[in-house]
Amino acid sequence: MSRPLGAPGHMGVDYEERVDFQRLRSYRIDRARKALAGSECGAFLLFDFYNIRYTTQTWIGGALGDKMTRYALLTRDGSGPTLWDFGSAARHHKLYAPWLDPADCRAGMLGMRGAIAPSAGLMESAVREIKEMLTDAGLRSAPIGVDIVEPAFLFEMQRQGLEVVDCQQLMLDARLIKSADEIMLLNQAAAMVDGVYQDIVEALKPGIRENEIVAMANKRLYEMGSDQVEAINAVSGERCNPHPHNFSDRIIRPGDQAFFDIIHSFNGYRTCYYRTLGVGRATAPQRDAYRKAREWMDAAIATVRPGVGTDEIAAVWPQATEFGFENEMAAFGLQFGHGLGLGLHERPIISRLNSMTAPVELQTGMVFALETYCPASDGFSAARIEEEVVVTDEGPRILTLFPAEDLVVANPY
Numbered sequence: 261m262s263r264p265l266g267a268p269g270h271m272g273v274d275y276e277e278r279v280d281f282q283r284l285r286s287y288r289i290d291r292a293r294k295a296l297a298g299s300e301c302g303a304f305l306l307f308d309f310y311n312i313r314y315t316t317q318t319w320i321g322g323a324l325g326d327k328m329t330r331y332a333l334l335t336r337d338g339s340g341p342t343l344w345d346f347g348s349a350a351r352h353h354k355l356y357a358p359w360l361d362p363a364d365c366r367a368g369m370l371g372m373r374g375a376i377a378p379s380a381g382l383m384e385s386a387v388r389e390i391k392e393m394l395t396d397a398g399l400r401s402a403p404i405g406v407d408i409v410e411p412a413f414l415f416e417m418q419r420q421g422l423e424v425v426d427c428q429q430l431m432l433d434a435r436l437i438k439s440a441d442e443i444m445l446l447n448q449a450a451a452m453v454d455g456v457y458q459d460i461v462e463a464l465k466p467g468i469r470e471n472e473i474v475a476m477a478n479k480r481l482y483e484m485g486s487d488q489v490e491a492i493n494a495v496s497g498e499r500c501n502p503h504p505h506n507f508s509d510r511i512i513r514p515g516d517q518a519f520f521d522i523i524h525s526f527n528g529y530r531t532c533y534y535r536t537l538g539v540g541r542a543t544a545p546q547r548d549a550y551r552k553a554r555e556w557m558d559a560a561i562a563t564v565r566p567g568v569g570t571d572e573i574a575a576v577w578p579q580a581t582e583f584g585f586e587n588e589m590a591a592f593g594l595q596f597g598h599g600l601g602l603g604l605h606e607r608p609i610i611s612r613l614n615s616m617t618a619p620v621e622l623q624t625g626m627v628f629a630l631e632t633y634c635p636a637s638d639g640f641s642a643a644r645i646e647e648e649v650v651v652t653d654e655g656p657r658i659l660t661l662f663p664a665e666d667l668v669v670a671n672p673y
Contacts, residue, residue, distance in 0.1 A: 265650065265657055266444050267451040270485045279527075284441040285317045285359055289341075295427075295434040296336055302402025303335040303394060304427045310602040311407050311431045313528055316343045316360065318353055322488060328410050329370045333390060337397040344368025344386070370413060378412040387416050407431055436599065436607050437625035442529060443650055446600060446627055449526035450648055450659040452484045453533045456522060457662040464539055464670035466514045470494035470507045477522060486524045490604065493521035496539070500642040501635045503594065512539055514673075517546045517636070519644040528602045532629045533660050534646035538669035549636035550643040550667040556595065556632040557645050564622060564649055564656040570610045571619035573597060577632070579612065584635055588613040594633035600648060601627065626651040627659075643667070 268278050292315045296304055306312050309325040312332045319325070324346055334341045343360065345353065347367035354362040370382050378384075394400045405427025406414070417424050438446070456477050463476060474492045481489050494507035496518035512518060519536040536550060559576040580591035588611070597610030608620040608628060631646045648659040 262652075262654060262657075265447045265659065267447040268444075270448070279441045279444050281441070282359075284439065287439045287441070288314045288317070288435075291434040291437075292334060292431065293338075295430040296334055296405075299405060299427065299430055300403055301336070301405040301425065301427060302397075302399030303333055304405045304407070304431070305390065305409075306332045306334065306407050306427075306431070307409055308407040308428065308431070310435075311428075312343070313602055314431070314435060315341050316357075318343060318345070318349075318357055318360075319487075319528060320346065320349045324349075327372045328408075328413075329368065329372055331368065331370070331386075333393065335394070335397050336399060336402070339397065340364050342366065342393070371410070374410065374412065378416065383413050383416045384420075387413070387420050387422070391420060391422065405430065432607050435601050435603070437623060438601060438627050438650075439625070442601065443625075443627060445527050445529035446531075446648070446650075447659050449486075449524065449529050449531045450533060450661070452481060452486065452526060453522045453524070453531050453660070454662045455484065456480050457520075457535055460520060460535075461537065461668065461670045464512065464518065464537055466512060466539065468512050469509050470496055470512065470518075471509050473512075473520065474507050477520075481522075481524050486526055487528065489524040490530070491521070491523045493519075493534075495519050495644075498640040500644075501640050503633060503642065503644065505593075514540045515543065517542070517549075517641040517643065519642070521644075521646065523604060525602075530600055530602070530604050531648065531660075532598070532600060532604060532631075532646060533648065533662075534631060534644045535662055535664055536643045536645060536667065538667055538672075540669065540671055540673045542667055542669050543636075543638065543641070545636040545638040546641045546643070547667055549634040549641060550645075553632045553634040553643040553645050554665065556634070557630060557647060560597070560630050560632070561647065561649060561656050561658070564651060566622055566624050566651060566653060568622045569619035570597070570608050570615040570622070573610050573630075574612045574615040577612065583633075594631070596631045597628050599626065599628045622651050624651055624653050 332341045332343045342364040350365045350367045353365040403423040403425045407428040473494045497516040516539040521534045563573045577595035580588045585591035599606030629648045635642045650657040
């Protein structure tokens with residue numbers, strides 16, 4: 261019988277094998293290089309900060325990391341990757357990221373999402389530098405792959421004669437299969453949320469507000485070692501249907517059905533982890549909605565194994581019209597699956613909207629979240645369940661362990 265997947269803690273120790281970060285770095289850069297080698301591109305120019313982390317093994321906070329001013333160049337000649345970063349961050353990498361050549365840690369600035377106008381010349385000089393590097397590497401005539409890019413930077417690349425193609429598809433494919441170290445980090449991230457849900461159950465009483473639950477969960481996650489709490493949904497009472505995908509200052513009341521989604525990362529690896537709870541008591545329509553959402557979840561999990569198509573998973577979920585929506589576009593994200601890793605929404609994306617016409621074959625090492633949603637017959641309550649699944653040779657392994665087989669009623673009367 262297989263042993264449980266490990267979530268051993270936050271530290272490296274001498275008495276157990278835990279995450280081997282050097283092995284993790286080697287795995288990620290090797291997969292990125294293989295993606296580049298199998299493409300038409302001479303180099304990948306990466307702005308997506310998950311791709312940057314995957315290839316350079318560096319990270320700075322989202323406030324700067326998402327301003328489209330960090331970028332990395334991975335070339336077919338095997339050098340680099342070269343990283344352009346906020347000036348002081350680049351200096352920090354030279355001191356603390358020995359897997360990078362210090363010469364490849366460079367200060368860079370392009371414009372902070374347009375706050376510095378392209379007319380300042382920063383983009384022009386950056387493209388010129390990249391062109392020179394490609395020329396020196398003998399790669400100038402090959403296309404350059406870009407994942408995401410500001411229009412002004414794309415136009416400047418084209419003005420200077422670079423042929424630009426999409427490499428986001430290749431990078432997402434590279435990130436698709438998770439190593440044992442990645443799975444352990446994903447499992448540790450989920451274990452932290454297991455504990456937060458225990459705190460939520462104990463606190464979920466009439467009079468507490470949705471935003472207070474969000475504040476408590478943020479505090480606990482950062483105390484437990486989270487490096488980013490991206491979002492927490494807290495949805496209760498009449499706000500449950502339709503699902504608003506946010507939280508409010510609503511006061512939670514006796515008999516509410518409430519669901520929560522906790523999205524955070526540990527060493528970059530993310531969770532997307534819904535649970536639905538009753539407050540004090542639960543009505544028959546609420547329990548019936550939960551039962552259906554659980555049945556849809558269990559049917560999806562039972563389908564998971566290597567070789568299965570994502571269309572086969574989506575097919576066990578109800579059509580949009582069966583739970584009150586006019587079409588699959590309107591219901592997207594309710595009966596839903598999405599890959600998890602450094603990004604929240606990686607491959608595969610599983611839904612009736614896309615999987616029936618463009619299925620993806622499941623492979624060992626994929627990790628994804630499955631989400632179901634069922635509105636209650638009372639017209640305003642709803643159940644939402646999510647489980648994180650690892651595809652193994654033996655079938656699915658579940659990372660999300662807080663009880664969800666039946667509707668949990670917090671602080672019952």
